[in-house]
Structure formats: C-alpha cells, structure tokens
Amino acid sequence: MHSFLINLSGQRRYWAALVLIGIALEAAALYYQYALDEWPCVLCIHVRILVLAFVLIGIVAIFCTASKSLMRLFHGLNTLIMGWLVERSWQVLAVERGWTFGDCDMDLGMPSWFALDKWLPSVFEVQTSCGYTPLILFQISMAEALLVISVVLLIMSAALFVTSWQD
Numbered sequence: 347m348h349s350f351l352i353n354l355s356g357q358r359r360y361w362a363a364l365v366l367i368g369i370a371l372e373a374a375a376l377y378y379q380y381a382l383d384e385w386p387c388v389l390c391i392h393v394r395i396l397v398l399a400f401v402l403i404g405i406v407a408i409f410c411t412a413s414k415s416l417m418r419l420f421h422g423l424n425t426l427i428m429g430w431l432v433e434r435s436w437q438v439l440a441v442e443r444g445w446t447f448g449d450c451d452m453d454l455g456m457p458s459w460f461a462l463d464k465w466l467p468s469v470f471e472v473q474t475s476c477g478y479t480p481l482i483l484f485q486i487s488m489a490e491a492l493l494v495i496s497v498v499l500l501i502m503s504a505a506l507f508v509t510s511w512q513d
Contacts, residue, residue, distance in 0.1 A: 358408050358411050361411075365401050368398070369401065371495070385474040386473055387438075387472060388450055388476065389450060390479075391463070392434045393438065394469065396427055400499075407424075418510045421506050422507055425504050427503075428503040428504075432496045432500050435489070435496040436493055438489040438492060438493075439490060450477070454471075479492075
C-alpha cells in the first residue's frame with residue numbers, strides 16, 4: 347500500500363480523478379439547484395468554492411508532475427483545502443441536525459476583490475438560509491453524503507501528502 351501511495355502521489359491520474367470528482371460534485375449541486383429547486387445556503391456556496399479550489403489545483407498539478415517540489419506543494423495545498431472542506435461539511439450537517447447554530451446569513455463573506463457571487467451568481471450566489479439539505483438516495487441527506495465524501499478526500503490527500511515526502 348505504501349509503495350502504491352508513493353507511486354500515485356506523483357501521477358497525473360490522481361489529479362485527473364480529483365478534477366473529475368470535483369466536476370461531478372459541482373454538477374450535482376447545480377442539478378439540485380436548477381432542476382430540483384433546492385437553493386444553496388452560504389455554507390453550500392463555501393463548499394462549492396472549496397471544490398472549485400481543489401479542481402483548479404488538480405488542473406494545474408496535471409501539468410506539473412515532473413517537479414517533486416511542486417507536487418509536494420500541491421499535495422499540501424490540497425490537504426489544507428480538504429481539511430477546510432471537512433469543516434464546512436460538518437458545519438452544514440451540524441446546522442441541519444441542530445447540533446450548532448452558526449452565522450448563516452445571506453452574505454457570502456468574501457472580500458470585494460474575490461466577489462465570486464457577483465462574478466458568477468448562477469453558481470455562487472447565496473439564495474436561502476441554512477438548515478436543510480435534500481435527501482439524495484436511501485434517505486441520506488446531501489449534508490451526510492458530503493461529510494463522508496470530504497473525509498475520504500481528506501484522508502487520501504493527507505496520505506498522498508505524507509508519502510510525497512518519502513520518495
């Protein structure tokens with residue numbers, strides 16, 4: 347397993363798979379928004395931004411696999427993003443279940459120089475308050491599925507980050 351991770355940490359197929367996973371997550375979110383009228387809250391938009399971040403890192407990393415130092419940097423950045431994704435996913439689930447009460451207003455909270463909600467409102471505009479995610483399959487809510495997916499992505503990213511230093 348260790349040698350598999352070392353080998354995978356420097357390959358394009360990992361980054362390509364990560365890009366495809368991110369695109370699938372974004373497509374699913376947009377399907378729920380536009381086909382099923384399930385409007386996104388501020389936490390959902392934060393998740394979309396983090397997914398976009400790891401997709402962009404993946405796209406750049408596909409072209410930089412020859413550089414071990416860049417691969418380490420990308421694995422490190424990716425692990426940080428995945429950690430943040432887990433935190434946001436847990437927050438979505440915690441608000442949905444009533445475990446916590448977060449500051450969920452209609453303001454995305456981004457600085458004016460990074461106004462994604464203004465540049466691309468069809469994807470990044472907050473349209474509802476937090477507290478509910480739809481059921482997607484087998485009575486599993488979107489928040490539950492998102493938390494599981496983000497934890498798996500974090501574990502994989504962290505494992506590849508650590509092994510990228512061992513070759």
